[in-house]
Amino acid sequence: MSVEQDVVVTPVQADRIQARGPAPRVGFGRRFLRQRGAVIALAILLVITAAAVLAPLWTFHDPNGGVLSDAFSGPSGSHWFGADDLGRDVFTRMVYGARLSLGAAVIAVGIALVIGLPFGLVAGFAGGRWDTVIMRVNDALMSFPPLILAVSIVGFLGASLTNAMAAIGIVYAPRLMRVVRGAAMSIRQETYVEAARMMGVPARQIIGRHVLPNILSPLLVEISLSLGFAILAEASLSFIGLGVQPPSASLGSMLGDAFRYLRRAPVFAIAPGVAIMIIVLSLNVLGDGLRDSLGRRARR
Amino acid sequence: MLRLLARRLLISVPILVIVTFVVFLLLQLAPGDPARRAAGGESASLQDVAAARHRLGLDEHWWVQYWHFFSGLFSGNLGRSFFSDQPVVSAISDRIPVSLSLMAGALVVALLIAVPAGIVAALRPGSVADRVVMLISAAGVAMPSFFIGLLLVLLFALKLEIFPATGYVPIEQSATQWFESLVLPWLTLGFAAAAEIARFLRASLLDVLDRDYIRTAKAKGIGMFSVVGKHAMKNAFSPVLTVIGLQVRFLLGGTVVVEQIFDLPGLGSLTVKAVFDRDYPIIQGVAITTALIVIVVNLMVDVAYGYLDPKLRAA
Numbered sequence: 001m002s003v004e005q006d007v008v009v010t011p012v013q014a015d016r017i018q019a020r021g022p023a024p025r026v027g028f029g030r031r032f033l034r035q036r037g038a039v040i041a042l043a044i045l046l047v048i049t050a051a052a053v054l055a056p057l058w059t060f061h062d063p064n065g066g067v068l069s070d071a072f073s074g075p076s077g078s079h080w081f082g083a084d085d086l087g088r089d090v091f092t093r094m095v096y097g098a099r100l101s102l103g104a105a106v107i108a109v110g111i112a113l114v115i116g117l118p119f120g121l122v123a124g125f126a127g128g129r130w131d132t133v134i135m136r137v138n139d140a141l142m143s144f145p146p147l148i149l150a151v152s153i154v155g156f157l158g159a160s161l162t163n164a165m166a167a168i169g170i171v172y173a174p175r176l177m178r179v180v181r182g183a184a185m186s187i188r189q190e191t192y193v194e195a196a197r198m199m200g201v202p203a204r205q206i207i208g209r210h211v212l213p214n215i216l217s218p219l220l221v222e223i224s225l226s227l228g229f230a231i232l233a234e235a236s237l238s239f240i241g242l243g244v245q246p247p248s249a250s251l252g253s254m255l256g257d258a259f260r261y262l263r264r265a266p267v268f269a270i271a272p273g274v275a276i277m278i279i280v281l282s283l284n285v286l287g288d289g290l291r292d293s294l295g296r297r298a299r300r
Numbered sequence: 301m302l303r304l305l306a307r308r309l310l311i312s313v314p315i316l317v318i319v320t321f322v323v324f325l326l327l328q329l330a331p332g333d334p335a336r337r338a339a340g341g342e343s344a345s346l347q348d349v350a351a352a353r354h355r356l357g358l359d360e361h362w363w364v365q366y367w368h369f370f371s372g373l374f375s376g377n378l379g380r381s382f383f384s385d386q387p388v389v390s391a392i393s394d395r396i397p398v399s400l401s402l403m404a405g406a407l408v409v410a411l412l413i414a415v416p417a418g419i420v421a422a423l424r425p426g427s428v429a430d431r432v433v434m435l436i437s438a439a440g441v442a443m444p445s446f447f448i449g450l451l452l453v454l455l456f457a458l459k460l461e462i463f464p465a466t467g468y469v470p471i472e473q474s475a476t477q478w479f480e481s482l483v484l485p486w487l488t489l490g491f492a493a494a495a496e497i498a499r500f501l502r503a504s505l506l507d508v509l510d511r512d513y514i515r516t517a518k519a520k521g522i523g524m525f526s527v528v529g530k531h532a533m534k535n536a537f538s539p540v541l542t543v544i545g546l547q548v549r550f551l552l553g554g555t556v557v558v559e560q561i562f563d564l565p566g567l568g569s570l571t572v573k574a575v576f577d578r579d580y581p582i583i584q585g586v587a588i589t590t591a592l593i594v595i596v597v598n599l600m601v602d603v604a605y606g607y608l609d610p611k612l613r614a615a
Contacts, residue, residue: 140318147553
């Protein structure tokens, strides 16, 4: 609240505020930039993503091939975090691992979106019986503990990174669906949507022109948070051995492998663990920051 | 109160039906022929496969199969393990006490940490204590539970050598060793859950502490302790209860990883083993059992909600 008092409202802005009410996107950039934590989180994520995507350009070691004589050599100039049991550079493996983890999370959330968005729109916009049926299925899917459902799906499909991504996508689709449904429901009641409907604008057009752009902000927040969940879920599956298969590694499978050498080389476990934490924490902080600067309930 | 319970029970029925259907459908995802898998894999003769197919009812129409599956649930028949031929129900009931004691202990740990932390943070928002609590809980939410477990093993088992790193001792055998074998798993799962509960409790306490009746209570000269304890907590706890309901899903999922780390013979390690053995009936059994636990716990949470907030009873 005190922050609001510091802001100087120019006459032009005041007019705009009066004329349009608290429209969600007015001054989004500025509101976002004011959230120092979220800006830092975004910067960290951008750096990590760039480092992961461009990994072949700037890392010197082969992530999957090692020099056996280097095995278990401690941190040094050439091996920043040491070399693992097969003499592979742990830092390089981590960079490539982050690449796999991030890619897997993006695809998993993409799958969740492809499932959740249409069903959420139908449930929220059509309402009635469709809504009831979709919501019951949704409730049922959400009754499963996420990780158990994911493990079960992978259990039937077979262990691989692709199947793990599909499983995580299916598990998190109901969450995204709920968010889309809630947003679509509240927009359906807006006067302009009502007016469009009365004028006989077809539902598909209303959804495309009015509903979709308006649910973008809650969706963006949820996507950011879901990416964090997806990274944790992929890490758990790979930790158990149900995700990425050797010799490739994700951050989660590196932690799983490191467990065997915990006494000898704890850094093998700590480094990827901290990396996961930083990525997920950044995604969560970014999600919270987006929520605070996008939503109508911007200020609490 | 009874009406609330009845209505909630009624809503649970279709959910339960869909849950069983989803689990039934899982079998259709499996590549290859489940009957061959049940008959012993590639080496099985065609006759054995056909016999297995008939025994499992896989030669029936899918809706007949589903009916057998669904009605089997009510007679406590979830099929038999492909691997050991043990009935799924007995495999699960052998393992479930371990997982339940793991989860119950973790929830106690979580509440013991989260409630004081949440209250301290909410009483002085923006203070150093608040910031520390929020920072630790933000990190806790972002950490995979197995990483927390790994750090605990590193510290308490390998460096300080206070608790065993892995293994499980049944309580019948030795209560103290049972307790020692579960301390690290409890902390592992409990920390992760505590982080989320603390964040929620802080937010909902902040909301409640802002209300008029709290101001009135303070103005009457009631001590801070009983303002928070008697007035604020009862109202702030209802949303937290929902989170605890949600945490059960998280805790159940967490058993998969935590039991793996600490080598505990619970539901989670049963699932992982079944997944590697492609023991489909066991996977299905665990999925249904855990969903059932979640549904029952949420039912209880809803009823407790009604007790804490009389407004909801009438609605």
